[in-house]
Amino acid sequence: MKLFITIGILLLSLQGMAQQDSTAVADSTEPVRSTFTIGATYVNNADYYGQKSVEKMPYVAAAAVFHHKSGLYATGMAYRLLNDSQRVVSASALGLGFTKDIGKRFNLDLSYSHTFYPALSPFLQAANANNANLGITYTNWLAVSAEVDYAFGKTNDVFVTAGLTKLISLGSITARDLITLQPSAKVTAGTQRFYETYVTEKNIRDSILGIPIPPIFGQPGTEPTTTTKVSSSFDLLSYNFKLPLAYNRAHYMVELAYQLSLLSEQAQTGAGKLNSFVSASFYYQF
Numbered sequence: 001m002k003l004f005i006t007i008g009i010l011l012l013s014l015q016g017m018a019q020q021d022s023t024a025v026a027d028s029t030e031p032v033r034s035t036f037t038i039g040a041t042y043v044n045n046a047d048y049y050g051q052k053s054v055e056k057m058p059y060v061a062a063a064a065v066f067h068h069k070s071g072l073y074a075t076g077m078a079y080r081l082l083n084d085s086q087r088v089v090s091a092s093a094l095g096l097g098f099t100k101d102i103g104k105r106f107n108l109d110l111s112y113s114h115t116f117y118p119a120l121s122p123f124l125q126a127a128n129a130n131n132a133n134l135g136i137t138y139t140n141w142l143a144v145s146a147e148v149d150y151a152f153g154k155t156n157d158v159f160v161t162a163g164l165t166k167l168i169s170l171g172s173i174t175a176r177d178l179i180t181l182q183p184s185a186k187v188t189a190g191t192q193r194f195y196e197t198y199v200t201e202k203n204i205r206d207s208i209l210g211i212p213i214p215p216i217f218g219q220p221g222t223e224p225t226t227t228t229k230v231s232s233s234f235d236l237l238s239y240n241f242k243l244p245l246a247y248n249r250a251h252y253m254v255e256l257a258y259q260l261s262l263l264s265e266q267a268q269t270g271a272g273k274l275n276s277f278v279s280a281s282f283y284y285q286f
Contacts (some may be wrong), residue, residue, distance in 0.1 A: 032069045039063045041281040046123060049159060049188045050238030050261030051269040052277075053124040054202065058082045059090065071100045075113065081122075091123060092116045097133075109135040120201050120208075124269065127197035129153040142166050149190075154197050158234070159190035178248045186240045193231045195268045235266035252284040 039062070046057040059081045067073040075095040084090045097111030111133045117126040128151035135147040143165040151157045163186035170179040244257035259277040263270050 034069045035065075035067045035285050037065045037067070037283055037285040039065075039281060039283040041279055043277060043279040045275075045277055047259065047261070047275075047277050048124045049161070049190070050240045050259075050263060050275060051124060051267060052275050053122060053198065053269075055122055056083070057122065071098050073097050073099065087118065090118070091121065091126075105138055105140060107137045107139070109133070109137075120205050122202070122205065124198050125151065125194055126201070127154040127194040128157060151194070155193035157191045157193050159188055159237075161186050161188045163187070176249060180246045180248060182244050182246065184240075184242045184244075186242075187236070188238050188240065189234060189236045191232055191234055192237070192268050196231050231268070233266075236264040237267050238263050251286070252282065255279075255281045255283075257281070 041061050041063075042058075043061070044058050045052050046059060059079050061077055061079045063075065063077040065073055065075045073096070075093070075097070077093045078089050079091045079093075080088065081090040093113050093115040095111055095113030097109065099107060099109045101107050113131050113133075115129050115131075117123060117129060130152050132150045132152075133147060135145060137143055137145040145161075145163045145165065147159075147161045147163075149159040149161070151159065163184055165182060165184040168181045168183070170181055172178055239262045240259060241261075242257060242259040244255050246253050246255040257279045259279075261275040261277070263273045263275065265271045267273075
């Protein structure tokens with residue numbers, strides 16, 4: 001959730017592929033190998049920890065990940081807003097990371113990514129182009145995860161996410177495939193300095209286009225009504241429930257997912273609102 005579809009989410013999907021492969025071939029002794037994965041996705045609206053901007057922002061994205069057998073990985077992504085008539089690429093991102101199993105049950109992941117946004121980008125998180133992430137996952141019959149994100153750029157924010165995930169096998173159509181369901185529940189808390197920049201830049205975009213500024217954004221030429229104290233306080237932001245259904249083969253995965261996010265009363269993007277996100281993705285692993 002670090003981005004609308006983030007490098008982190010892509011890696012979780014690829015991790016799911018690995019888990020599903022291990023489920024299908026549990027007795028295999030195949031050694032760890034380096035992999036290269038490409039993917040494409042459609043999402044009906046940009047998601048930032050369950051939050052969304054005022055504008056509706058459907059997009060398509062392309063991604064690539066090279067994962068070395070040592071645990072080092074490099075990522076690249078490109079995003080295209082479907083309602084952006086000015087640009088072919090609405091944003092792009094590069095990242096580096098390292099993942100390592102600790103014993104039989106724990107996995108540690110460290111990563112850094114930088115997203116390239118154009119001036120006055122409509123993305124909610126555009127103020128924080130850099131993201132450093134630390135995540136740890138304990139996997140048994142249920143996967144329990146905890147993540148800390150430090151997002152920085154024009155402002156800086158800290159997010160903490162705790163989650164539960166369960167991989168469920170729904171059986172196979174043939175001997176060479178596997179259908180899975182991987183429901184997850186996550187809770188995110190953090191600061192909201194990014195929102196002040198978003199409000200300011202939305203006012204500028206609207207004034208350039210001659211669009212009247214809604215009352216929640218104040219009047220043209222004024223500062224956002226959000227106070228520094230509220231933005232910098234560490235609060236509960238959202239409860240996120242996701243249901244991905246995937247069809248898996250040896251080298252590729254097709255996934256449809258639905259996410260429902262309930263915002264807390266402290267969320268400045270829409271206190272108490274329910275947001276829903278629908279995505280369709282395809283990944284191929286070499």
